[in-house]
Amino acid sequence: MKSLTLITAISLFSPMSFATTIESIDSAANQMDVPALEQLSQQASGYTKAYADYRLAISANLKADSDKANAALEQAVDILKPAEDAESKALLAAVYGMQIGMNPLKGMTLGPKAGSTLDDAADIEPGNPRVLLVRAISAYNTPAIFGGGPGNAIEFSNQAIASYQQPCTDICWGHAEAYTWRGLAKQQLGDQQGALDDWQQALETNPDYGWAKFLLTQAAR
Structure with missing residues (x-):
């Protein structure tokens, strides 16, 4: 709670x-x-x-x-x-x-x-979306030999994104960020189109999300 x-x-x-x-x-x-x-x-x-x-x-x-x-x-x-x-x-x-x-x-x-x-x-609070988001970020930045890696980052991002579908009225940050980290993990695994789709989804979630805009701009060059 x-x-x-x-x-x-x-x-x-x-x-x-x-x-x-x-x-x-x-x-x-x-x-x-x-x-x-x-x-x-x-x-x-x-x-x-x-x-x-x-x-x-x-x-x-x-x-x-x-x-x-x-x-x-x-x-x-x-x-x-x-x-x-x-x-x-x-x-x-x-x-x-x-x-x-x-x-x-x-x-x-x-x-x-x-x-x-x-x-x-x-x-x-195991289903808290920000708990799951930070787990995804941690997994992305941790080598697979130590329990991290892009695969685990994607799994935690998936869980976070699902949890973000629940109504929120107070602490609500991180939804677009979850898509962005999942896209980075997909990119690391060679799924460039999946990464682009996630970054675009981040902008659909929050049209002002600057990091996703930057990543899409860089990818278009």
């Missing part, structure tokens, strides 16, 4: 409603608008602040500002570590994964943390 306490706290202390804040963060992230993401992080609290910091870190890193990205990730960790709900644990595992991606030397310590945190999230 999602943590009602977490959601209530954010509703009380954030100037914007919970769902509106998530949507605003996604909109800014699609534009890689670092100043807007910084402002949203400052305005939000709890989970939404951690999510804003996660998206801020991704955008800042893509713009070669690793210091800002690392600082945002550390803030997200501090917020998410005490939480006991599946949503927070899934996001924390994603944050750990990004920290490893930015500094592979951290894999020795953060890799097990990410894995155990994600397992905890799955124990709490």
Whole structure:
């Protein structure tokens, strides 16, 4: 079950409603608008602040500002570590994964943390779409010899996409992202048309999703 306490706290202390804040963060992230993401992080609290910091870190890193990205990730960790709900644990595992991606030397310590945190999230809410999405991302970035690989990434993406069909009213991010990661996994297996179809489906799910637009543009060159 999602943590009602977490959601209530954010509703009380954030100037914007919970769902509106998530949507605003996604909109800014699609534009890689670092100043807007910084402002949203400052305005939000709890989970939404951690999510804003996660998206801020991704955008800042893509713009070669690793210091800002690392600082945002550390803030997200501090917020998410005490939480006991599946949503927070899934996001924390994603944050750990990004920290490893930015500094592979951290894999020795953060890799097990990410894995155990994600397992905890799955124990709490196994059908949560973001838990399954982060499992897909983890599988994509983990060698097959260690239990990852594109095949497993596709399987978890399939499960995530199916779970995203359920109605959602609060934490709803990641639907288009699930199609995008599945497309990347298909591309890795040599299924270029399957990848293109998934990236197009990502845009049908969210016409403003910048990453899918970028991948389709690159593929057309």
